[in-house]
Structure formats: structure tokens, C-alpha cells
Amino acid sequence: DTEVTQTPKHLVMGMTNKKSLKCEQHMGHRAMYWYKQKAKKPPELMFVYSYEKLSINESVPSRFSPECPNSSLLNLHLHALQPEDSALYLCASSQVGVTYNEQFFGPGTRLTVL
Amino acid sequence: GDSVTQMEGPVTLSEEAFLTINCTYTATGYPSLFWYVQYPGEGLQLLLKATKADDKGSNKGFEATYRKETTSFHLEKGSVQVSDSAVYFCALGGFKTIFGAGTRLFVKA
Numbered sequence: 001d002t003e004v005t006q007t008p009k010h011l012v013m014g015m016t017n018k019k020s021l022k023c024e025q026h027m028g029h030r031a032m033y034w035y036k037q038k039a040k041k042p043p044e045l046m047f048v049y050s051y052e053k054l055s056i057n058e059s060v061p062s063r064f065s066p067e068c069p070n071s072s073l074l075n076l077h078l079h080a081l082q083p084e085d086s087a088l089y090l091c092a093s094s095q096v097g098v099t100y101n102e103q104f105f106g107p108g109t110r111l112t113v114l
Numbered sequence: 115g116d117s118v119t120q121m122e123g124p125v126t127l128s129e130e131a132f133l134t135i136n137c138t139y140t141a142t143g144y145p146s147l148f149w150y151v152q153y154p155g156e157g158l159q160l161l162l163k164a165t166k167a168d169d170k171g172s173n174k175g176f177e178a179t180y181r182k183e184t185t186s187f188h189l190e191k192g193s194v195q196v197s198d199s200a201v202y203f204c205a206l207g208g209f210k211t212i213f214g215a216g217t218r219l220f221v222k223a
Contacts, residue, residue, distance in 0.1 A: 004157075031209075042203055042213035043158065056210065088156050101146065101207045105157035 004059040004106035006091050012112045015081060021109045023091030024076040033103065034066060043090055049074060050096055080082040081113045119215035120196030120204050125196055128222050135189040135217045137178075137204035147171075147180055147187040150215075153200045159188075161202070168214040194221045 013019050025030065033049050035043035046055035049068040063085075065077040074091055074111045090109050092103040123137040139147065146165045150158040166195030167182035176191045187204060199221045204214040 006157075040216070040218075042183070044214050045210060050209075065118075092158075101209060101211060102148065102160055102163060103211060105184075107157045113175065 003103050004091055004093055004104050006034075006089075006106035006109050008109055009107070010110050010112075011045055011068075012114065013078065013081065017081075018077070020078065020080045021076040021089055021091075021111075023076075023106055025093040025104070026072055027093060027104065028071075029095055029104070030098045031094045031101075032068060032073060033092040033094075034074070034076050035088055035092065037088040037108070047076075071082035078111075081111075083113050086111055086113045116145070117202050118206050118207075118212055118214035120202075120217050122215070122217070124218040124220055126220045129196055130193045133189070133191040133194045133198075133219070135204075135219070137187045137189065138216060139185050139187065139204075139206050141185075141206055143219065144182075147178070148205040148207055149171055149178055149187070149188050150177070150203045150205055150213075151200045153205065154166075158203065160205050161208075163166070165207075178194055194219070196221045196223050 009066050034046040037043045045058050046060045047066045052068045067075040078108045085088045088108045091106040094103045117140045118160035119138050135142045148163045149151045149161040151161045162173045164171040170179045178187050178189045201216045201218045206212040
């Protein structure tokens with residue numbers, strides 16, 4: 001299984017809502033990533049988990065809260081978002097400790113904040 | 115710091131034309147290099163990779179050679195198809211992958 005799955009595919013939320021994005025992989029990868037991608041731009045790294053521990057937080061606002069409950073799952077909890085947070089949110093996974101770092105991406109969750 | 119520079123798009127070609135998308139990088143050490151492709155409405159997929167100097171990555175008719183002397187990793191395909199229309203990202207590997215800005219390719223029938 002070389003697939004990263006993400007749910008939901010689309011999400012519309014108001015600025016006062018709380019929602020969560022989910023990501024799952026069964027490739028035995030021990031690094032998992034959240035990216036934010038705006039239209040016509042490359043992905044921007046938000047968070048990296050390595051062995052279920054947060055290893056990189058790219059100064060992301062606290063209204064985004066990541067969670068890695070086990071080696072296969074990655075969540076992104078959303079609260080009090082702003083309209084400018086509307087974007088495609090991509091999850092990825094990779095092996096740790098190899099000389100290269102090929103990442104496997106999910107299809108993304110398209111988030112609209114009203 | 116490390117960086118990746120890609121040619122700006124969009125690139126518009128007719129079917130069966132030759133494709134080149136230029137990519138140059140700045141990095142310390144000897145990073146791995148990647149090309150990712152993003153089809154409309156989808157996430158990124160790895161297209162090809164090269165892990166050391168003079169390596170040639172290839173997949174689906176696309177090729178790129180890791181040129182350390184010119185710090186380049188240009189993407190080429192001899193004959194593009196309409197189905198190749200997508201955004202192509204050159205990337206520098208590592209724990210924090212560094213992506214180029216992306217080049218949008220349109221292929222006309």
C-alpha cells in the first residue's frame with residue numbers, strides 16, 4: 001500500500017468553528033508532514049513529526065494544532081481560522097534516516113474559511 | 115540558505131513537442147534532487163529523483179540528470195502528451211524539502 005489518504009476532501013468552515021483534518025498512511029513511514037498550498041504556489045511546510053514527536057513547527061499560528069496519535073495517523077485541529085487560511089492542506093509521509101527523503105503526498109483537503 | 119530556482123511558466127506546447135523545464139539549485143553538501151508533478155485537483159506525486167552527481171532519474175518518458183558542476187537538474191521529455199498538462203516542481207531533498215516555485219505546463223492537442 002503506497003497511498004496516503006486524507007479526509008475530508010473538502011471542508012467549509014466559519015471563523016468560530018472547530019474542525020479536524022485527518023491523514024493516514026500504512027507504508028511504515030515514521031516521518032509525517034503537514035503542508036499548506038495556496039493557488040499557483042508551491043507547498044509551504046507547516047509541521048513535521050518524526051517517530052510521533054513534533055520535530056519542526058514552522059512558526060505556524062496556534063489556531064493550527066497538529067497531533068500524531070500513532071505512527072499511521074496525523075491530525076490537524078483547526079480553531080478560529082481566518083479567511084486567509086483558505087488553501088489546500090497536504091499531508092505527506094516519508095522514511096526517516098535515509099540519504100534521500102522521497103515524500104509521498106495525499107490528495108489534500110481543500111479548506112474554505114468563511 | 116538552500117534554494118531552488120525554476121523557469122517561470124506557463125509553458126504551452128503542442129502535442130509531441132520537446133519539453134525542457136530548467137531547474138537550478140543552491141545547496142551545501144550533496145542533496146538529493148526531485149521532480150514532483152501535481153495534476154489538477156490532486157496532491158503531488160514524485161516523478162523522478164537523483165541522489166548523487168551524474169545520476170539520471172527517469173520515469174514515464176521524463177528524464178533529468180543531476181549536474182553538480184552547473185548545479186542543475188533540468189527536466190526533459192522528448193514528446194509531450196495532453197495528459198502531461200500539470201504543474202511541475204523541482205525540489206531539493208532533505209528532512210525539510212525545498213520546492214521551487216513550480217512550472218505550469220499546458221499541452222495542446
